[in-house]
Amino acid sequence: MIIRPLWGGAAVALALALGLSACGGDDGGPAAPAANDGRGPIKVATGKDLTQTVQKLVATWNGAHPKEKAEIVELPEDGDQARQQLVQNMQIKSDAYDVVRLDAVWTAEFAARRWILELPKTVADTGTFVPAALQTGMYRGKLYAEPWLTGTGVLYYRTDLLAKAGVQEPPKTWAELRDACAKVAKTPEGKGVDCYAGQYAKYEGLTVNYSEAVQSAGGEVFDSAGKPQVNTPQAKAGLQFLVDAMKDGTIPGKAITYKEEEGRRAFQDGKLVFHRNWAYVYALASGEDGSKVAGKFDVAPIPGKDGPGSGTLGGNNLAVSAFSKHQATARDFISYIVSPPVQNQYGRAQSFPLSLAALYGDSEMIKKYPYLPTLKKGMDTAKPRPVVVRYNEVSTTIQEHVTAAITGKKPVDQAAEELQKALTTLADS
Structure with missing residues (x-):
């Protein structure tokens, strides 16, 4: 959700997958209609278009496709609310949306429940994408969502x-x-x-910040076998950093309510020395209108316990709704949005990091967005959130126990032990 990955919430991190083999191929979800080649107007469900760049790309598409125009439907800024709205839509098999923009971690759930369709190889050249970003669109070895935005958290x-x-x-x-x-x-x-501040409100962003703290202390939330590891010394050291920082004022008390935008505004208004956020902040904080820090900031990898930290791989992907009546148009629209010419155009108009690998070595892009080499370096060490159908329950569980720790309701050892038990139950179910 670097990038402002998840609508406004974001965005996003644990470690490796929680064994999908236990979940079944479709998790008991409703059978989707057969894929169709229908053409006509489409609706694209996406997050808030802060820079209005997407609207311009859509206008270009509409000019070339007068009988297959695309209409942007903005979902709630909060990532959890956006997911809920999409889920409710899919559960009733509504054809209200044709293209859906998914947080990268939702791909497995939507694919397993047959809410989105496998994409044909003709939609895009998969070899052009950042490899890690491409993996977020895969489920059981098949591509269900084209990577569009990607990135990891950085330190402003x-x-x-x-x-x-x-x-x-x-x-x-x-x-x-x-x-x-x-x-x-x-x-x-x-x-x-x-x-300093990151995102500590009780939402997906807290899961991301906690996971980054754990990883940056040398730990992992889940190991390679899909087993939770949140009560190891390293994991507890990551949580202890957040607890201590809240207690001693390194992180101001008001940050307990911060999501991406609250923190971004605080930094942009000159109220923070350091701020952990996604790449979208760069362009907004650089704007001369309304920003008190324009020309007065830079970007670095997030810090860690003993050296540079490890961020969470975030991102947004585009998928075709299984209930769309105009799936051929939806597939063509996705091909258009993720194509190199359009990604180049989009990348030059705003600072969301995109999935096209070539953009990170483009001299013109680096001149416009000097943080790109830093972002690429962070992406090389970032870890993905788990590809798991029940991810939302995992994230919610983490939020409950981490909030209890950073607000002083539970000591770190107790919060870590109880979180370990809860995640083990989810992993075993």
Whole structure:
């Protein structure tokens, strides 16, 4: 959901898959209608188009396809609410949507329940995509969703404040982050500026931030066998960082309500030294209208316990609804959106990192978005969320126990032990 991966919520991370073999091929979902070659107007269910770039791409499509026009339907900004709306639509086999934009982690659920259709190889050249992004559109070895947006979390930091404090480079560790904030706080310019914030409201973004903390402490939420590992010393060290940071003010108390946009606004208004978010923030914070930090910030990989941290691989994919009456048009529209010319156009108009691999080495793109090499470096070490049909239950369980820990309702050891038991139950079911 780097990128603002998930509508506005995002976005997104655990580790490896929770064995799908136990889930069955279609998880008992409703049988989907047979694929069709219907053509006609389509509706595209997607997140809020903050930059209005998608509307321009749609207008170009509509000009070339007057009898097959596409209409954008914006879903709720909150990722959980957006998913709920899509699920309700699919459960009643509604043809209200033809193309659906899915958070990368929803692909398995929608494919297993036969709510989206396998895509033919002619939709796009899969060799053009970032490999990790392509995997998020796969279910049981077949492609069900074309990767569109991808990325991982990065650290935004105030270059002007660090310079005033004599800090030469962005922090690579949590200790360095705290030390930099302490030095900034002693400067006149740093008075009243909070240290650091990510996303800590009780939603998908908290799952992402917790998972990144665990990974950045050398742990993993699930191991390669699909077993939860949240009560290991490393995993508990990641949770302890969040708890301590909330307690000592490294993360301001108000950040307990932060989703992507709340944190982005705080950073853009000059109220944070450091901020963990997705790539979409770059263009907005760089805008001269309304941004107090334009020209005063840069981007680095997120820090970790003993060195650079590990982010979560986020992203949005495009799929064809199994209940669409105009699936041929829907497939053609997806081909258009993910094609290299359109991705190039989209990439130059906004700062969402895209799935086309060539864009990360494009000199013109790097000139426009200098953070791209940093993003690519972060993506190389980022870990995906699990490809699991019951992911939403896994994420909700994590949110419950992590919230209890960071709000001081449970000590870290207790929260970790109870989370381990709960996730084990989900994994075994």
